[in-house]
Amino acid sequence: MKIVIVGGGTSGLVTAAIMQNYWGDSVNISLIYDPDNQSIGVGEGTTPSFIDVFNDTLGYTTEDAIRELDATIKLGVLFKNWIPNEEYYHGFGQVTCDSSEQQNDDLSDNYSAFHSLLNNTYNGGVNWNKANTLIPNKLTGYHYAFHITTDKLCNFLFDYLKDRVTLIPDVISRVTSDGKNIQSVTGKNTGNYHADLFVDASGFKSILLNELNPEWVDLSQHLPIDSAIPQLVNNNTGKIPTYTLSEATQNGWIWQIPTQERFGTGYLYSSQFTSDDEAKEDYNRWLNDNHGVQLESDRIIKWKTGHWKEAWIGNCVAVGLSGGFIEPLEALTHQYLTFMVETFVSINSTLKNLDYNRDRFNMVQNRIFFDYSQFLNLHYCTNRDDSPFWRHMTNNKTKWVRTMEQKCKHEFLDLFRNDDMLDYWGHDNYIQVMNGIHMFNKDAIKDFINSRFKNEDLMSESRKQYEFIELMKRKMSFVDHKSFLDELQLVEDEEYMMGKELETLKEPSTLPYI
Numbered sequence: 001m002k003i004v005i006v007g008g009g010t011s012g013l014v015t016a017a018i019m020q021n022y023w024g025d026s027v028n029i030s031l032i033y034d035p036d037n038q039s040i041g042v043g044e045g046t047t048p049s050f051i052d053v054f055n056d057t058l059g060y061t062t063e064d065a066i067r068e069l070d071a072t073i074k075l076g077v078l079f080k081n082w083i084p085n086e087e088y089y090h091g092f093g094q095v096t097c098d099s100s101e102q103q104n105d106d107l108s109d110n111y112s113a114f115h116s117l118l119n120n121t122y123n124g125g126v127n128w129n130k131a132n133t134l135i136p137n138k139l140t141g142y143h144y145a146f147h148i149t150t151d152k153l154c155n156f157l158f159d160y161l162k163d164r165v166t167l168i169p170d171v172i173s174r175v176t177s178d179g180k181n182i183q184s185v186t187g188k189n190t191g192n193y194h195a196d197l198f199v200d201a202s203g204f205k206s207i208l209l210n211e212l213n214p215e216w217v218d219l220s221q222h223l224p225i226d227s228a229i230p231q232l233v234n235n236n237t238g239k240i241p242t243y244t245l246s247e248a249t250q251n252g253w254i255w256q257i258p259t260q261e262r263f264g265t266g267y268l269y270s271s272q273f274t275s276d277d278e279a280k281e282d283y284n285r286w287l288n289d290n291h292g293v294q295l296e297s298d299r300i301i302k303w304k305t306g307h308w309k310e311a312w313i314g315n316c317v318a319v320g321l322s323g324g325f326i327e328p329l330e331a332l333t334h335q336y337l338t339f340m341v342e343t344f345v346s347i348n349s350t351l352k353n354l355d356y357n358r359d360r361f362n363m364v365q366n367r368i369f370f371d372y373s374q375f376l377n378l379h380y381c382t383n384r385d386d387s388p389f390w391r392h393m394t395n396n397k398t399k400w401v402r403t404m405e406q407k408c409k410h411e412f413l414d415l416f417r418n419d420d421m422l423d424y425w426g427h428d429n430y431i432q433v434m435n436g437i438h439m440f441n442k443d444a445i446k447d448f449i450n451s452r453f454k455n456e457d458l459m460s461e462s463r464k465q466y467e468f469i470e471l472m473k474r475k476m477s478f479v480d481h482k483s484f485l486d487e488l489q490l491v492e493d494e495e496y497m498m499g500k501e502l503e504t505l506k507e508p509s510t511l512p513y514i
């Protein structure tokens with residue numbers, strides 16, 4: 001089977017790696033990319049699913065990522081000023097770790113939370129830490145992700161793919177279709193390409209799928225942010241945070257992502273409520289206050305918030321930014337990409353039965369965007385009214401978020417179990433965000449416990465579990481994140497030097513024998 005992928009950003013490259021890895025020699029993959037415009041160059045936050053791809057699909061280690069991608073360890077996201085002058089943390093670690101035999105089916109995921117939420121002593125789970133600059137001395141068994149340098153990831157993937165797929169630097173100047181299938185794409189310098197399957201990884205332009213009259217699902221009413229100004233700044237603090245900072249402003253929010261030498265930062269705002277010039281002024285002030293630098297970037301990235309109703313039409317599937325995009329709160333796009341590509345290959349293991357599989361794939365795509373958009377909209381459920389942007393967010397909660405807000409006045413989290421539209425997040429995630437924005441009501445939690453369980457047993461079990469978590473945490477040791485990365489680099493340098501010495505030692509063997 002012949003597959004042509006258009007796009008050499010991370011989406012095209014990761015798709016090529018996953019497909020080649022899965023189908024091996026039964027596919028012949030060509031990847032065409034514009035060599036002067038290789039990637040959008042933002043997207044430095046990941047979630048733990050990225051580690052799976054990096055380890056399992058590509059076969060590399062965390063140390064490789066640290067060395068090759070300038071990666072740092074990410075343990076979560078710190079939300080600052082989403083409620084003015086407050087902050088909360090959304091960590092990857094599990095909220096609870098219920099190893100008790102009395103585990104209750106209804107509550108197994110959020111057992112200790114009863115105790116901690118009622119007593120204002122929320123402590124996450126065993127693998128949960130506050131936002132800081134420390135990492136556990138052993139990462140095994142921990143939920144973590146990376147902060148990466150996108151350009152380095154692209155270079156790394158190009159290198160990985162160079163002997164596995166055909167890489168073609170060229171600009172696609174023409175796409176022909178009969179309205180149902182792509183017939184060919186034409187490179188300016190290299191001519192026509194035909195394929196059984198075309199993958200559109202061309203970024204926001206979706207140059208292939210757009211030829212097949214796709215229908216757009218607009219999500220901008222509930223998530224109106226559609227513009228970003230990115231800028232890199234040096235990290236002169238001597239510390240490397242283990243979290244992404246997401247700081248709300250009057251008109252949007254600012255991200256700050258630490259890689260080894262610098263921070264990737266950027267201001268995200270909605271063009272409905274702020275002009276680009278106002279946004280630049282706000283961002284400039286933030287850069288000045290937080291990093292002592294001026295805004296130098298002229299670049300503004302614009303997008304439409306939403307996704308294609310059918311990202312797979314005929315013989316063309318759109319992945320990554322080509323498939324759809326919503327603001328990068330929680331850094332979900334890599335996760336979305338890998339999930340969708342893995343779904344694609346797993347439901348198409350034989351590459352037959354395409355009509356049925358196409359519907360299934362498109363259904364999954366719709367569900368994932370539904371789920372993501374609900375979860376992201378939940379973050380805005382702060383009832384702020386201090387600017388037109390925040391008033392809009394307060395007045396435009398999704399139906400699901402409004403329902404959730406009402407339910408939390410009377411019930412607790414088992415209600416998630418009844419909502420089969422929401423598969424992609426666990427109780428852990430909801431608890432942390434909802435606790436952070438004060439959605440829980442202690443009386444409602446108590447009423448809920450009283451209505452369904454033997455109150456005393458439950459509370460004592462919940463307390464025990466909470467104490468177990470505290471005990472486990474006291475046993476853990478942490479190291480400074482930066483020192484850990486420096487040390488690793490030092491070991492690598494030493495290994496590199498040893499490698500050099502070995503090479504030198506080997507040299508005589510190349511001398512002619514006499």
Ligand SMILES: Cc1cc2nc3c(=O)[nH]c(=O)nc-3n(C[C@H](O)[C@H](O)[C@H](O)COP(=O)(O)OP(=O)(O)OC[C@H]3O[C@@H](n4cnc5c(N)ncnc54)[C@H](O)[C@@H]3O)c2cc1C
Binds near residue numbers: 335
């Ligand atoms: C402001 C912002 C912040 C983000 N933050 C995060 C984050 O923290 N975490 C996260 O997971 N994601 C994030 N994302 C998303 C992330 O940037 C993308 O998912 C990722 O970079 C992959 O992009 P892509 O490969 O789909 O598209 P692109 O990087 O835009 O790549 C498109 C490719 O198509 C090629 N192309 C286009 N037209 C042609 C043509 N005519 N001929 C040949 N080739 C062509 C280009 O050469 C390029 O190689 C963010 C996005 C934005 C906008």
